[in-house]
Amino acid sequence: QQPVQSPQAVILREGEDAVINCSSSKALYSVHWYRQKHGEAPVFLMILLKGGEQKGHEKISASFNEKKQQSSLYLTASQLSYSGTYFCGTEGGGSQGNLIFGKGTKLSVKP
Amino acid sequence: KAGVTQTPRYLIKTRGQQVTLSCSPISGHRSVSWYQQTPGQGLQFLFEYFSETQRNKGNFPGRFSGRQFSNSRSEMNVSTLELGDSALYLCASSRGMKETQYFGPGTRLLVL
Numbered sequence: 001q002q003p004v005q006s007p008q009a010v011i012l013r014e015g016e017d018a019v020i021n022c023s024s025s026k027a028l029y030s031v032h033w034y035r036q037k038h039g040e041a042p043v044f045l046m047i048l049l050k051g052g053e054q055k056g057h058e059k060i061s062a063s064f065n066e067k068k069q070q071s072s073l074y075l076t077a078s079q080l081s082y083s084g085t086y087f088c089g090t091e092g093g094g095s096q097g098n099l100i101f102g103k104g105t106k107l108s109v110k111p
Numbered sequence: 112k113a114g115v116t117q118t119p120r121y122l123i124k125t126r127g128q129q130v131t132l133s134c135s136p137i138s139g140h141r142s143v144s145w146y147q148q149t150p151g152q153g154l155q156f157l158f159e160y161f162s163e164t165q166r167n168k169g170n171f172p173g174r175f176s177g178r179q180f181s182n183s184r185s186e187m188n189v190s191t192l193e194l195g196d197s198a199l200y201l202c203a204s205s206r207g208m209k210e211t212q213y214f215g216p217g218t219r220l221l222v223l
Binding site: 103 | 156167
């Protein structure tokens with residue numbers, strides 16, 4: 001039940017906006033977003049919890065549609081530092097604390 | 112506050128050998144999860160420990176095992192290494208269930 005991310009890759013110019021989507025076939029308790037730069041560990045960006053609570057990055061926003069089991073990450077006025085691969089990790093209910101990650105969306109921001 | 116640390120950072124082994132990887136979580140974090148990352152499969156969940164108990168396990172063969180100690184440090188072991196085990200192994204720690212997971216730098220394992 002790996003979540004599906006779209007698009008797989010996107011190229012932007014500095015200052016442009018992007019939306020990355022994450023869709024699951026399972027009921028979700030939360031969605032976690034991470035960014036990973038080449039050769040580095042994933043870095044936490046945002047967590048969206050069932051019920052509407054959000055915690056995370058100041059300059060990045062996201063939405064979580066519980067009914068549709070979908071989340072979107074909004075990157076506005078992109079900067080060169082936004083380049084990397086973005087992963088969504090989904091968490092179901094119950095006593096499990098692990099995340100199931102999508103295959104990632106590669107974002108390249110050009111000057 | 113120190114982040115998640117993993118040792119060793121790089122490892123080269125040959126087929127058939129076994130390997131033990133270590134993860135020290137952020138102070139105060141009791142949950143540790145392990146993930147395998149490969150270019151083809153992405154980030155795949157291996158197992159999760161909380162207070163020395165394995166709470167959940169991913170779809171990996173029994174050659175992959177782990178444990179967690181009373182100080183929350185965790186180790187994972189891979190026995191009878193195969194070429195396909197070459198990957199970046201990441202551990203992530205959190206305060207508990209439904210909390211943000213923070214990743215360590217990973218251990219890059221190459222099996223020859």
